[in-house]
Amino acid sequence: MGMLWNIAYYSCHPAQLRSIIQWKVWHNPPHERDASKDPETLKKSFQFLESTSRSFAAVIKELHPELLVAITVFYLVLRGLDTIEDDTSVPLDVKEPLLRDFKNIIEKDGWNWNGNRPEEKDRQLLVEFENVVAEFKSLKPAYRAIIKDMTNKMGNGMADFVVKAEREGISVQKIEEYDLYCYYVAGLVGEGLTRLFVEAKFGNPALLDRPRLHKSMGLFLQKINIIRDVREDHDDNRHFWPKEIWSKHVDKFEDLFDPKYKEAALNCNSEMVLNALEHVEDCIFYLAGLREQSVFNFCAIPQAMAIATLELCFRNYAMFQRNIKITKGDACQLMIESTQNLQVLCNTFRTYARRIHKKNTPKDPNFVKISIACGNIEKFIEKLFPSQKVEDAQRVVAGQASEKDEETKKREQESWDDMKVMFAIMGAMVLVISLILFFVAWMLGARFDLAIEELRKGNFRPPSKVQHEEL
Amino acid sequence: MELNNILITGGCGFVGSAIARAIAEKYPRCAITIIDIAPPGSIHEVPSQAEFIKVDVTSAVEVEKAIQKVRPTTVIHTAGIVPVLAERFGRRMQSVVWKLNVDGTRIMLDVSKRLGVKAFVFTSSCCVTIDDMRLPYRNISEDWPTSQTSLIYGESKAAAERLVLEASCAQMVTCSLRPSVLTGPGDYQLLPAIHACIAKWETPWVLGDGLNYWDVTLVQNIADAHVLAAENLTSTRTAAGEAFFIQNNEPIPFRDFCLAIWAHFGHIPPFTVHVPLSLAWMAGLLSECYTWFSGTTTTLSRGSVRDACHMRYASGEKARRILGYEARLGLEQGIRLSCEDYARRLGIKLPERPSLKAKAA
Numbered sequence: 001m002g003m004l005w006n007i008a009y010y011s012c013h014p015a016q017l018r019s020i021i022q023w024k025v026w027h028n029p030p031h032e033r034d035a036s037k038d039p040e041t042l043k044k045s046f047q048f049l050e051s052t053s054r055s056f057a058a059v060i061k062e063l064h065p066e067l068l069v070a071i072t073v074f075y076l077v078l079r080g081l082d083t084i085e086d087d088t089s090v091p092l093d094v095k096e097p098l099l100r101d102f103k104n105i106i107e108k109d110g111w112n113w114n115g116n117r118p119e120e121k122d123r124q125l126l127v128e129f130e131n132v133v134a135e136f137k138s139l140k141p142a143y144r145a146i147i148k149d150m151t152n153k154m155g156n157g158m159a160d161f162v163v164k165a166e167r168e169g170i171s172v173q174k175i176e177e178y179d180l181y182c183y184y185v186a187g188l189v190g191e192g193l194t195r196l197f198v199e200a201k202f203g204n205p206a207l208l209d210r211p212r213l214h215k216s217m218g219l220f221l222q223k224i225n226i227i228r229d230v231r232e233d234h235d236d237n238r239h240f241w242p243k244e245i246w247s248k249h250v251d252k253f254e255d256l257f258d259p260k261y262k263e264a265a266l267n268c269n270s271e272m273v274l275n276a277l278e279h280v281e282d283c284i285f286y287l288a289g290l291r292e293q294s295v296f297n298f299c300a301i302p303q304a305m306a307i308a309t310l311e312l313c314f315r316n317y318a319m320f321q322r323n324i325k326i327t328k329g330d331a332c333q334l335m336i337e338s339t340q341n342l343q344v345l346c347n348t349f350r351t352y353a354r355r356i357h358k359k360n361t362p363k364d365p366n367f368v369k370i371s372i373a374c375g376n377i378e379k380f381i382e383k384l385f386p387s388q389k390v391e392d393a394q395r396v397v398a399g400q401a402s403e404k405d406e407e408t409k410k411r412e413q414e415s416w417d418d419m420k421v422m423f424a425i426m427g428a429m430v431l432v433i434s435l436i437l438f439f440v441a442w443m444l445g446a447r448f449d450l451a452i453e454e455l456r457k458g459n460f461r462p463p464s465k466v467q468h469e470e471l
Numbered sequence: 472m473e474l475n476n477i478l479i480t481g482g483c484g485f486v487g488s489a490i491a492r493a494i495a496e497k498y499p500r501c502a503i504t505i506i507d508i509a510p511p512g513s514i515h516e517v518p519s520q521a522e523f524i525k526v527d528v529t530s531a532v533e534v535e536k537a538i539q540k541v542r543p544t545t546v547i548h549t550a551g552i553v554p555v556l557a558e559r560f561g562r563r564m565q566s567v568v569w570k571l572n573v574d575g576t577r578i579m580l581d582v583s584k585r586l587g588v589k590a591f592v593f594t595s596s597c598c599v600t601i602d603d604m605r606l607p608y609r610n611i612s613e614d615w616p617t618s619q620t621s622l623i624y625g626e627s628k629a630a631a632e633r634l635v636l637e638a639s640c641a642q643m644v645t646c647s648l649r650p651s652v653l654t655g656p657g658d659y660q661l662l663p664a665i666h667a668c669i670a671k672w673e674t675p676w677v678l679g680d681g682l683n684y685w686d687v688t689l690v691q692n693i694a695d696a697h698v699l700a701a702e703n704l705t706s707t708r709t710a711a712g713e714a715f716f717i718q719n720n721e722p723i724p725f726r727d728f729c730l731a732i733w734a735h736f737g738h739i740p741p742f743t744v745h746v747p748l749s750l751a752w753m754a755g756l757l758s759e760c761y762t763w764f765s766g767t768t769t770t771l772s773r774g775s776v777r778d779a780c781h782m783r784y785a786s787g788e789k790a791r792r793i794l795g796y797e798a799r800l801g802l803e804q805g806i807r808l809s810c811e812d813y814a815r816r817l818g819i820k821l822p823e824r825p826s827l828k829a830k831a832a
Contacts, residue, residue, distance in 0.1 A: 354682060360727070362734035368723070368803040371731075375684055375722040382610040383786065390614045393606055397616040 023332035030294040044131040089117040099159040103152040150192035157184030178242040182222040190218035202292035216282030300338040478543035481550030483507040488515035493694035528575040549594040560774025572627035590704035598625035607782035644711035655690030656812035684722040686784035689805035716785035735810035737822035
């Protein structure tokens with residue numbers, strides 16, 4: 001059934017199929033590696049990477065060898081933290097110390113933990129966590145220090161939220177709380193990755209001086225997930241949309257899912273999107289500071305996916321009814337565009353910003369703000385990659401043709417000359433063919449002499465009646 | 472740094488009165504003199520501390536007499552004529568525009584320099600560059616050339632600006648501010664024309680792709696920029712001899728700007744029709760032919776079509792760096808204030824903005 005649906009879908013959307021084939025067949029990873037010599041603990045770690053994040057794993061595995069293992073370990077450590085934090089069956093008095101002490105746990109040989117409930121999706125990672133510990137300890141000291149520091153911050157941040165959630169339930173009140181939560185779960189990841197990039201000399205050290213940039217990288221991704229997963233989270237009784245935003249549109253959070261309040265839900269949705277859009281310029285700025293291709297790919301792909309998801313969510317009521325996500329074809333196209341260079345990626349961002357723009361409606365209370373946010377993205381990209389030059393304008397004003405214009409003119413002149421020759425040849429051919437036809441007709445018995453004689457008499461048309469004598 | 476004695480030409484106008492109010496707000500003890508062809512009216516409020524002198528800036532004698540009397544340290548020259556929309560793309564008003572915008576500026580410069588004025592701030596326009604509509608203008612800087620062959624307004628402002636910047640010297644420093652298209656309470660050109668589209672059933676039509684960005688500035692921010700420029704010229708003087716684009720730094724498509732205004736007046740186009748540019752251009756041409764035959768004027772012409780589809784916003788970086796200019800009043804709020812003011816002038820009440828808490832359907 002899925003197969004038939006796919007056949008039908010891609011028959012109607014050949015561009016999507018083309019993108020998928022293009023990505024599968026033509027994508028060349030910047031770095032390929034031989035996995036046969038990996039130690040057992042590393043193989044195990046890669047297996048966990050695959051099982052916990054199929055989409056991210058592909059990108060991580062293409063990273064430069066210098067950073068591949070470090071980032072894999074960083075990812076798995078954070079996933080471990082997240083698995084502990086997410087499990088509602090673990091009592092607080094067990095969970096909190098684990099989160100806060102995780103920075104030391106990752107240095108304990110042989111440590112593992114089987115306290116997750118059986119249904120917890122990634123519990124096996126913790127059950128065999130000794131593999132991750134072993135790989136962590138085999139990293140360079142500089143990378144270990146970074147990962148440990150970030151684990152400390154995130155563990156404490158998560159613990160704070162878990163404690164708060166125990167008391168007050170999982171709900172976010174103010175926008176700054178929303179930003180803070182996103183910072184702990186995603187912004188810190190951005191900081192850690194940035195420090196790893198700079199340590200490996202794959203990123204501009206100036207990125208460390210502008211924490212706002214890598215913060216935005218993390219917040220943008222996390223906010224898109226929170227916006228998109230609103231239905232799923234609501235079903236799990238978790239609310240991450242800040243009350244400061246949704247209370248402007250509905251009295252109760254549940255009203256967002258009531259079809260009676262559809263218009264209010266859409267307006268609330270667009271205000272959430274507006275909040276996320278403010279990070280786009282920082283993300284682009286950050287990506288401009290990366291120097292190595294695989295690191296750029298690693299950072300650019302999630303951001304491109306995020307802007308596409310944001311556009312999909314914008315004023316889309318379906319997201320209040322079910323989980324929505326971008327199509328596989330679009331995902332492949334985004335991956336193609338994200339793995340070229342910054343300019344191609346910026347064109348992608350601009351394309352999606354314009355699509356958001358098109359869906360904007362004056363019925364929305366934030367219509368002007370959204371328009372301005374999209375305009376700022378457009379302006380920022382124009383600043384990075386100007387589509388016009390001062391010199392061209394100066395030439396136009398001075399009335400001079402540019403070199404390009406002169407070349408164009410010369411080319412046109414040549415084309416015109418060629419065209420004249422072509423027409424002359426065609427005329428000659430027509431003339432020759434006509435003469436041949438007349439000659440053949442004469443040979444076959446046409447009486448041109450009679451025709452000419454009749455024309456001279458003024459008879460241009462055949463007689464109206466032809467009389468035939470009696471046979 | 473402290474401004475103490477300022478003369479504002481065109482001080483009873485839309486921009487001039489806003490500048491006067493901004494100075495009065497920031498420097499309550501500053502002596503403000505307003506010169507204009509007509510006394511302050513009811514639309515543009517002028518601060519009570521300002522003194523008015525009736526002067527025609529195209530008359531050197533009158534200008535000299537006024538400056539002789541006031542002896543200002545700073546002159547802000549905003550007096551000028553902006554052709555109405557129907558005349559913007561023609562040439563009928565050329566001599567009038569040139570006389571006031573260029574000759575008037577020359578007179579102001581000559582008399583000011585001769586009578587000891589220290590700082591001269593000129594209100595130019597982004598039209599010095601963008602009125603040459605052969606090119607789009609995306610994120611342009613002040614390096615972009617001014618054009619001597621564009622529309623009459625752009626040409627006149629370019630010529631006047633050249634006079635001003637060349638006149639800058641140790642004795643009297645000058646600078647030029649180039650506001651983008653502007654609106655605000657008291658707007659008598661931009662907002663009324665857009666509002667009129669509602670009654671004429673013109674709101675559904677979109678020319679081209681509707682993604683040509685404009686950066687509309689609010690008059691309060693323009694006034695702030697003038698105050699900053701005057702302060703700079705009387706202190707660090709880093710702005711001397713320079714021109715600055717002044718904007719809100721919030722570019723949005725012209726179409727969205729119109730939609731926002733219409734929404735405030737309770738109108739949302741029920742549908743949208745995209746008109747190809749070439750078709751719109753042809754309609755403009757036909758309209759011009761009709762105008763030529765009948766001797767009347769119209770808003771639809773090839774020029775207005777190009778104007779409505781034109782891309783025009785600047786980077787605003789130079790003004791931020793040298794003057795420290797930031798738009799204090801945001802565009803969204805500015806649109807609301809402008810619409811409320813215009814509705815008051817029309818004697819109508821704006822419909823209640825759709826409540827954020829939508830009622831159950």
